[in-house]
Amino acid sequence: MKGLCIAVQFLTRLPAPSFAASDEAxxxxxxxxxxxxxxxxxxxxxxxxxxxxxxxxTGALTALAAWVLVTGALHLDGLGDIADASGAAHKDRARLLAVLSDPHVGSFGVTAIALQLLAKLVLLHAMIAHGDTAALVLVPFAARIAPLFWARWIAPLHDGLGARFRGAIRPIDLGIWATVLLAAAWSFPALLVAIPAAALWGRWIAQRMGGISGDGHGAGIELIETALLLAFCAGAKA
Structure with missing residues (x-):
């Protein structure tokens, strides 16, 4: 359970037992x-x-506010950084890495974050209006399986967070969570959208950015969450 507590500390702002974790842990x-x-x-x-x-x-707004607050906007920050870096990627790798390491958010980043929040708000409203509130439990879960695959198969962009994750994921970890996802998809087929969405983001990030970073993981999580919300809404309309 130590690993779970460390993950809670890293991914959320929820209170959790504090551990002095090594890089490996x-x-x-x-x-x-x-x-x-x-x-x-x-x-x-x-x-x-x-x-x-x-x-x-109001339900959509409270859900979105909880989403941002509990995660500390961690993944939104990654989305903004990737949007800014993508705008600079046409110049050279040095410029791309410089933009990624810059703590300031540029116009591309602000636009990406604003659109992401608007998209989630509208889609959350649609899900809640259709009575699909319970399905929301599985959206952040499915989106957070993807980084395990990205960390194992996409080269790290630089010697940072993405590089620390590389090699930590074992085949058994992928097998367990993939099995859980498929089992959940038996009742909620829209969850299967996470698979092509994760593959597309992994392909884009590898080709466009040249590798995965902590920001790449965070941005991917955000975009897969939105894709899943859209899939649930589309399923409700069908």
Missing amino acids: FAASMRWFPAVGLIVGALVAGAGWVGAHIDSW
């Missing part, structure tokens, strides 16, 4: 990312359910 905590996703999903779904007692838009 920190990297291994990635195996628990999907479990943390279930915790995040439960809080998001709970907030949406409470807010929906007023109306579906």
Whole structure:
């Protein structure tokens, strides 16, 4: 359970027992990312359910606020950084890495974050309006399986967070979480959208950026979450 506590500390702002983790223990905590996703999903779904007692838009807003607060906007920050770096990628690798390491957010990043929040708000409203609040528990879970595959098969962009995760994921970890995802998809087929979405993001990040980083993982999680929300909404309309 130490790995789960480390993952909770890293991915959320939730209180958790504090550990002095080595680099190896920190990297291994990635195996628990999907479990943390279930915790995040439960809080998001709970907030949406409470807010929906007023109306579906309030439910969407409370769910989105809980999503941002519980994660500390960690993945949104990665999305903004990747958007800014992508805008500079046409110049050279040195410029790309410089933009990624810059703590300031540029116009591309601001636009990407704003659009992401708007997309989630609208899609959350649609899900809550259709009574699919319980399915929200599984969206952050499914999105956090993808980084395990990216860490194993995509080269790290630089000697940073992405490089620390590389090699920590074992085949058994991939097998366990893939099996859980497929089992959940038996009841919620929309979850299968996470598979092509993860593959497409992995291909894009490898070709466009030249490798995966912590920002790449965070941005990918955000985009897969949105793709899953859209898939659930589309399924409700069918």
